Every structure is written in structure tokens, then in C-alpha cells.
Amino acid sequence: MTQPIVIAHRGASGYLPEHTLEAKALAYAMGADYLEQDCVLTRDDVPVVLHDVHIDTVTNVANVFADRARDDGRFYAIDFTVEELKSLRVTERIDHETGKPVFPGRFPAGKSRFEVPTLVEEIEMIQGLNRSTGKNIGIYPEIKAPAWHHEQGKDLSRILLNVLHENGYRTKDDACFVQCFDVEETRRLREDLDCQMQLVQLIGDKKWSRDDAGFDEDYISEEMSKIAEYADGIGPALPHVISGADASGKPMVTPLVAAAHKHGLVVHPYTLRADSMPEWANNFEALLRMCYEDANLDGLFTDFPDRAVQVRNQLMRGDG
Numbered sequence: 001m002t003q004p005i006v007i008a009h010r011g012a013s014g015y016l017p018e019h020t021l022e023a024k025a026l027a028y029a030m031g032a033d034y035l036e037q038d039c040v041l042t043r044d045d046v047p048v049v050l051h052d053v054h055i056d057t058v059t060n061v062a063n064v065f066a067d068r069a070r071d072d073g074r075f076y077a078i079d080f081t082v083e084e085l086k087s088l089r090v091t092e093r094i095d096h097e098t099g100k101p102v103f104p105g106r107f108p109a110g111k112s113r114f115e116v117p118t119l120v121e122e123i124e125m126i127q128g129l130n131r132s133t134g135k136n137i138g139i140y141p142e143i144k145a146p147a148w149h150h151e152q153g154k155d156l157s158r159i160l161l162n163v164l165h166e167n168g169y170r171t172k173d174d175a176c177f178v179q180c181f182d183v184e185e186t187r188r189l190r191e192d193l194d195c196q197m198q199l200v201q202l203i204g205d206k207k208w209s210r211d212d213a214g215f216d217e218d219y220i221s222e223e224m225s226k227i228a229e230y231a232d233g234i235g236p237a238l239p240h241v242i243s244g245a246d247a248s249g250k251p252m253v254t255p256l257v258a259a260a261h262k263h264g265l266v267v268h269p270y271t272l273r274a275d276s277m278p279e280w281a282n283n284f285e286a287l288l289r290m291c292y293e294d295a296n297l298d299g300l301f302t303d304f305p306d307r308a309v310q311v312r313n314q315l316m317r318g319d320g
């Protein structure tokens with residue numbers, strides 16, 4: 001087996017607030033191969049690393065800028081300058097409906113001091129660590145809500161590509177995957193914006209259910225051939241790759257990975273979480289082994305990169 005990559009999903013987000021530089025440094029130290037950046041734009045067109053276009057579930061914005069919510073009651077990154085965002089404190093993610101932490105066993109909400117990183121700050125930290133350690137750990141930026149950004153009069157993809165180019169990421173040989181859920185925009189990146197880096201088409205978790213035509217092999221193969229016209233890989237939801245376990249506990253592997261590989265696409269599913277596993281799984285290490293050994297994945301997104309690296313390395317050494 002070729003060595004699957006471990007992608008730190010929002011950093012080592014199982015241990016520190018997502019998308020903080022601290023969470024990225026920890027993931028780096030844990031041996032992740034790639035660190036993920038979800039990117040949105042500020043009012044002054046600076047890409048910042050945040051999972052959502054709104055910022056009220058991971059910052060204290062409602063206290064600091066109480067009168068800056070939109071009519072829907074939400075606070076949006078795009079309504080703030082980078083300087084304003086920098087004045088906020090980042091917290092462990094809070095559920096917008098309940099006001100409670102999304103993952104209650106994780107880092108306590110509202111504690112310590114974290115801030116919103118710009119994409120450049122994060123790249124500089126990763127490249128700095130690459131220099132001081134001699135490694136070549138990669139970045140994995142996602143273009144978030146491109147259609148929404150277009151509606152707001154902003155071209156996130158174009159701005160993000162410029163930042164990547166200016167920081168040395170240009171070709172498929174550079175340690176960078178650019179990812180996006182939006183099919184039209186991902187194709188546009190390749191065909192209109194001349195993105196020559198590795199491109200990953202993310203696939204929403206509602207796209208196929210395990211019972212529908214989505215898992216018909218011919219249909220899946222046709223879908224993969226379309227994606228292979230412009231992308232280098234896919235990022236499906238984990239249930240699209242392993243749909244469950246049979247009575248003996250063996251994983252039910254779907255035809256997706258084989259179809260993607262047939263069309264030359266790598267497969268990096270999301271998201272392996274020790275504290276939020278599929279209902280059919282009860283042991284995180286066993287689940288990781290299924291991903292590597294049974295599903296034949298090329299990599300995976302995880303909130304717990306230390307554990308994914310450990311299982312991967314055991315298997316590669318042959319003592320797993």
C-alpha cells in the first residue's frame with residue numbers, strides 16, 4: 001500500500017479551537033502531512049482562515065461589535081476588516097441554536113486566548129516550521145461558499161490563488177491541494193483561472209445515499225470521469241466510502257474508491273472524529289484501520305491527526 005496522507009481537519013481541532021495557529025502547530029507536531037485551511041474573505045479582501053462565512057459560533061463578535069449583525073442576526077466575516085477580526089477572541093465552536101459547545105469533551109469554550117489567522121500568517125507559520133524542521137508539510141486550502149462570495153461582489157478564488165502563487169504554491173509538485181464543494185467553481189479554477197495545483201472536488205454528504213443510484217457502479221464511474229476532466233481527487237463524506245459494517249463487523253466498502261482510482265483520482269474523505277464516529281463503529285483505531293486497509297484510501301481528514309498517524313505508521317511498518 002502506498003502511504004496514505006493524514007490531513008489535519010481545521011488543525012488538531014480535536015484538541016484546540018479549530019483553525020487557530022495553535023491548533024495547526026499542534027497538528028504539525030503530531031505528524032500530519034497536510035494542514036487544512038478553510039478560507040473566507042474580509043471586507044478588505046484578505047483571505048482569513050475560518051470555517052464559516054459567519055463568525056458568531058467561533059468568536060466573541062456579538063460582545064465586541066453587538067450592532068454589526070445582519071438582519072438574520074448573524075455576524076459575517078465579510079462585514080469586518082481584517083484589523084477588526086484580529087481584535088476578536090476565538091473560542092471552541094458553539095452551537096448557534098443551543099449556545100452550547102458542539103463537542104463538549106473538547107477544549108473548554110471561551111478559555112485562553114486565540115485569534116483569527118490570515119491565510120498568509122498561517123502559510124508563513126507552516127513554511128517556517130518546514131524550514132526549522134526540514135520537513136515539507138503541505139497546505140490544503142478550501143474555497144468556502146464561492147457563489148455566496150460572488151453575490152457579495154467578491155472573487156474569493158482569484159484572490160486566494162494570487163496569495164498561493166505569491167507564497168510559492170503553483171504546480172502539482174508543490175505541497176498543496178486546493179479544495180472546493182462547488183462543482184462549477186472547481187472547474188472554473190482549472191479552466192478559467194489557470195490553477196495548476198492539485199485540485200480536489202469535495203462532494204456533499206447529501207449527494208448520494210447508500211440505497212440510491214449513487215452507488216450504481218456505472219453511474220459512479222460516469223460521475224468520476226466528469227470530475228477527472230478538471231480535478232486530481234475527490235473529497236467525499238466517509239459514508240460514501242464505507243457505508244456501514246456487516247453482521248460480522250466487516251466494513252461495507254462502496255464502489256466509489258475503485259471508480260475514482262480508475263479515473264486517476266485520489267480519494268480523501270472527511271471527517272474522522274474519535275468523539276463523533278458513525279453509529280456502526282465503536283473503536284476509532286479500528287475505524288482508521290478499515291479506512292486504510294479495507295477502503296484503500298489515499299488519505300483522510302481527521303480532527304485527531306495523532307491517532308490517524310499512529311495507526312497509519314503501524315500498518316506501514318507491518319505491525320498493525
Ligand code: CA
Nearest residue numbers: 036037038142
Ligand atoms: Ca473544510
